[in-house]
Amino acid sequence: MELKQYWMIVKRRLLLIALLITVSCLAVGIYSYYFIQPKYEASAKLIVNPYKDSSSLLPSIDVGSINSTIGLIKTYKEIIKTPRLMKKVVHEFPELEMSYGELIGKVKISSVNETQVMSITVRDESYVRAAKAANAVAEVFQKTVPGLMKVDNVSILDYADPREHHAPVAPNPVMNIVVAFMLAFMMGVGIAFLLDYLDDTIRTEEDVESLLGVPVLTSIPRLKESDATEGIRKTPIMKTAGREKSVSFDS
Numbered sequence: 001m002e003l004k005q006y007w008m009i010v011k012r013r014l015l016l017i018a019l020l021i022t023v024s025c026l027a028v029g030i031y032s033y034y035f036i037q038p039k040y041e042a043s044a045k046l047i048v049n050p051y052k053d054s055s056s057l058l059p060s061i062d063v064g065s066i067n068s069t070i071g072l073i074k075t076y077k078e079i080i081k082t083p084r085l086m087k088k089v090v091h092e093f094p095e096l097e098m099s100y101g102e103l104i105g106k107v108k109i110s111s112v113n114e115t116q117v118m119s120i121t122v123r124d125e126s127y128v129r130a131a132k133a134a135n136a137v138a139e140v141f142q143k144t145v146p147g148l149m150k151v152d153n154v155s156i157l158d159y160a161d162p163r164e165h166h167a168p169v170a171p172n173p174v175m176n177i178v179v180a181f182m183l184a185f186m187m188g189v190g191i192a193f194l195l196d197y198l199d200d201t202i203r204t205e206e207d208v209e210s211l212l213g214v215p216v217l218t219s220i221p222r223l224k225e226s227d228a229t230e231g232i233r234k235t236p237i238m239k240t241a242g243r244e245k246s247v248s249f250d251s
Contacts, residue, residue, distance in 0.1 A: 009196045010189060017188030024184035025177050032176045038168035040127035042160040044138040046118040048073055049153045069116050069153070076118065077109040079148065080141050088144065093136040096129065106130075107137060117157065123169070131160035 010017070048069050079085060086100035086107075096103070108121045120137050124130035138156050146152040202208060205216040 010192055013188070013192035013195060017185065017192060020188040020191075021181055021184040024180045028176050028180035029173060032171045032173035036171045037125050039123050039125060039170040040130050040166055041121055041123045041169045042127060042131035042134045042162075042166070043119050043121040044134040044156065044160045045158040046120065046138055046142070047155050047157045048076065048116045048118060049155065070114065073111050073116070073118055076141075076145070076154070077111065079145075080109050080120065080137065081107060085137075085141060085144060089133075089136050089140045092140060093132070096133050096136065098133075103133065103137075106133065122160075127164075127166050128162040131162040131164075134160045 050069050081104055083100055083104070086103045090096065090098065090100045090103060098106075103122075106122050106124055108123070110119045110121065111117065112119075120134050120141075122130040122133040122137070124133065138159070142154045142156055145154045202211065205219060208216050
């Protein structure tokens with residue numbers, strides 16, 4: 001099938017494709033702007049050191065110790081999201097008004113590649129509560145590490161400020177509409193080709209040749225009544241020589 005035939009198939013269903021795209025984008029836009037509750041994110045940062053409370057500056061950088069600390073961060077990331085730690089956070093900070101299961105689902109732990117910095121990020125409908133939850137998890141984890149790991153090497157590098165104003169991170173209506181447009185367009189084109197495949201109507205000379213296996217000798221174009229009337233109107237009336245005036249016959 002040539003590219004021109006593909007275009008003809010899409011062109012015949014262009015109204016259907018346009019309608020599908022319009023309805024999809026409109027529905028997704030309305031849902032994103034008016035029905036999805038905005039989500040905010042707040043982060044508190046921790047730093048994991050080889051040791052804590054040193055009385056003097058480090059005379060040199062121990063690369064092996066730093067690499068060991070970076071590997072330890074993976075363990076810390078798993079410890080933070082355990083029910084044991086989250087239950088402790090909920091118990092010590094009842095003003096958060098959430099269960100430990102909800103808190104686990106809202107907390108995300110990340111670390112910058114090859115660094116000793118950990119980020120505790122909380123996503124919530126309120127930025128203030130998200131900031132308080134992130135700070136609470138950071139504080140409880142810092143106090144719990146010495147009893148669990150027998151080492152006090154976690155410090156809070158930066159607290160989340162509940163007084164700051166942040167824009168919601170979700171939803172992203174523009175991105176949702178763009179995705180809806182692309183999906184609706186692909187679905188519309190797919191439906192157009194499916195309908196064309198299921199349609200047995202003979203429309204072109206190629207369809208006749210493919211169905212009957214014989215060449216087409218001639219074809220009769222389809223004319224509308226308006227086209228025929230327009231053609232008659234545009235046909236000039238030739239005057240007969242020597243008969244410019246009308247002639248009548250009396251019986």
